[in-house]
Amino acid sequence: MTEIIKKNNPVKQTRTMILDVSAKLFSxxxxxxxxxxxxxxxxxxxAGSLYYHFDSKExxxxxxxxxxxxxxxxxxxxxxxxLPKNCSSKEIVQAATKGHLLALLEKGDYTxxxxxxxxxxxxxxxxxxxxxxxxxxxxxxxxxLDAQTNGExxxxxxxxxxxxxxxxxxxxxxxxxxxxxxxxxxxAGMQIGYFWDGVSA
Amino acid sequence: MTEIIKKNNPVKQTRTMILDVSAKLFSxxxxxxxxxxxxxxxxxxxAGSLYYHFDSKExxxxxxxxxxxxxxxxxxxxxxxxLPKNCSSKEIVQAATKGHLLALLEKGDYTxxxxxxxxxxxxxxxxxxxxxxxxxxxxxxxxxLDAQTNGExxxxxxxxxxxxxxxxxxxxxxxxxxxxxxxxxxxAGMQIGYFWDGVSA
DNA sequence: GCGCTTTACAAACAAACGTTTGGTTGATAG
DNA sequence: CTATCAACCAAACGTTTGTTTGTAAAGCGC
Numbered sequence: 345m346t347e348i349i350k351k352n353n354p355v356k357q358t359r360t361m362i363l364d365v366s367a368k369l370f371s372x373x374x375x376x377x378x379x380x381x382x383x384x385x386x387x388x389x390x391a392g393s394l395y396y397h398f399d400s401k402e403x404x405x406x407x408x409x410x411x412x413x414x415x416x417x418x419x420x421x422x423x424x425x426x427l428p429k430n431c432s433s434k435e436i437v438q439a440a441t442k443g444h445l446l447a448l449l450e451k452g453d454y455t456x457x458x459x460x461x462x463x464x465x466x467x468x469x470x471x472x473x474x475x476x477x478x479x480x481x482x483x484x485x486x487x488x489l490d491a492q493t494n495g496e497x498x499x500x501x502x503x504x505x506x507x508x509x510x511x512x513x514x515x516x517x518x519x520x521x522x523x524x525x526x527x528x529x530x531x532a533g534m535q536i537g538y539f540w541d542g543v544s545a
Numbered sequence: 546m547t548e549i550i551k552k553n554n555p556v557k558q559t560r561t562m563i564l565d566v567s568a569k570l571f572s573x574x575x576x577x578x579x580x581x582x583x584x585x586x587x588x589x590x591x592a593g594s595l596y597y598h599f600d601s602k603e604x605x606x607x608x609x610x611x612x613x614x615x616x617x618x619x620x621x622x623x624x625x626x627x628l629p630k631n632c633s634s635k636e637i638v639q640a641a642t643k644g645h646l647l648a649l650l651e652k653g654d655y656t657x658x659x660x661x662x663x664x665x666x667x668x669x670x671x672x673x674x675x676x677x678x679x680x681x682x683x684x685x686x687x688x689x690l691d692a693q694t695n696g697e698x699x700x701x702x703x704x705x706x707x708x709x710x711x712x713x714x715x716x717x718x719x720x721x722x723x724x725x726x727x728x729x730x731x732x733a734g735m736q737i738g739y740f741w742d743g744v745s746a
Numbered sequence: 747g748c749g750c751t752t753t754a755c756a757a758a759c760a761a762a763c764g765t766t767t768g769g770t771t772g773a774t775a776g
Numbered sequence: 777c778t779a780t781c782a783a784c785c786a787a788a789c790g791t792t793t794g795t796t797t798g799t800a801a802a803g804c805g806c
Binding site: 372373374375376377434460461463464495496497498499501502505506508509511512513515516517519520526531534535538539540541542543544545 | 573574575576577578635661662664665696697698699700702703706707709710712713714716717718720721727732735736739740741742743744745746
């Protein structure tokens with residue numbers, strides 16, 4: 345009979361703090377540019393102490409990236425699910441865009457590493473991240489195909505190029521977004537607007 | 546009186562080869578993920594030998610990045626200069642896009658590091674790269690402003706978001722482009738087409 | 747062939763790296 | 777009070793890192 349842990353669990357709190365700091369440093373300095381000693385120092389800890397919570401640096405970064413991507417998937421699905429039924433493809437894409445940017449820009453530390461530097465990570469980490477990322481891209485493939493099938497997107501548009509362009513724009517937002525200038529909703533509206541209706545007069 | 550060097554200069558050849566290999570490895574594994582010994586080994590040389598051609602790893606990566614960005618600037622300017630006079634803004638932007646992709650996708654090793662991992666580089670390198678990059682972005686600022694001023698782009702379009710979105714799409718192309726599937730001209734046409742005229746039916 | 751420069755190597759250096767080990771602390775349960 | 781256990785530290789480990797040093801070929805003008 346497994347006992348229920350009643351008191352607040354300090355292990356989990358420390359783990360979360362380690363993940364937060366690691367995500368921040370990984371996203372800023374990259375995997376190889378971030379050293380265990382820096383992560384520890386930011387937490388007023390010593391390098392060796394982290395090995396009580398994580399087996400290795402590799403496992404640490406994998407956990408950070410997994411949290412990041414799954415957070416995007418969850419946020420996007422929530423935004424799309426909140427739409428009324430029988431809404432247009434444009435509305436779905438717009439909601440997905442908003443969700444993507446919400447997760448990306450507010451939990452950016454967790455996601456930017458996998459977006460910018462997947463190739464620099466240890467190969468086992470790359471493989472696991474790619475599995476989740478593929479699952480996410482499938483969602484976009486479906487929405488865009490639906491849009492073209494029901495006539496909302498011109499028949500001659502290359503959906504692969506379009507999908508990669510949209511995700512490229514969204515992910516690149518991480519490089520220039522500053523809080524307080526434009527809201528995430530405004531950016532999402534502009535970016536999809538440019539793609540959907542074009543910018544020409 | 547400086548003598549003219551007539552014979553082919555083996556120094557320059559080796560230097561160029563070092564730069565090529567470095568660009569490739571830096572773009573693949575990042576600055577901190579690339580070790581001097583790997584660069585040397587790819588050239589059948591020993592680590593210490595590189596220091597005859599370059600003072601430090603930092604100077605080496607700086608030279609790689611400078612070549613990359615200036616190659617983009619040169620290619621873009623050449624494409625735009627080749628246009629007939631009094632052509633439309635869309636044609637200018639399209640030519641610039643083609644030039645950007647040409648340089649990016651065919652000399653991608655030299656550019657991708659500065660695009661993806663600027664923040665992971667030593668600070669002095671970051672500063673110098675940013676100066677050149679700003680000079681390049683100014684060119685786009687001007688073209689897009691002209692397009693809006695002469696009425697080709699809707700007045701309510703946010704030019705900053707548009708510029709960053711376009712460059713985001715172009716730079717992201719590096720992550721998925723495969724030779725032989727689509728030509729660079731086709732990709733450039735699609736990407737600017739989506740922005741200019743939109744994808745909606 | 748001789749001197750000079752160019753180019754590369756072998757070997758070593760100190761520093762930094764991820765990780766391991768054994769021990770110390772402080773809270774909690776019986 | 778005592779035993780236990782989670783949480784951390786101090787110190788060291790073997791490697792790997794960027795870089796330096798002294799030296800040896802190889803090419804070229806004379």
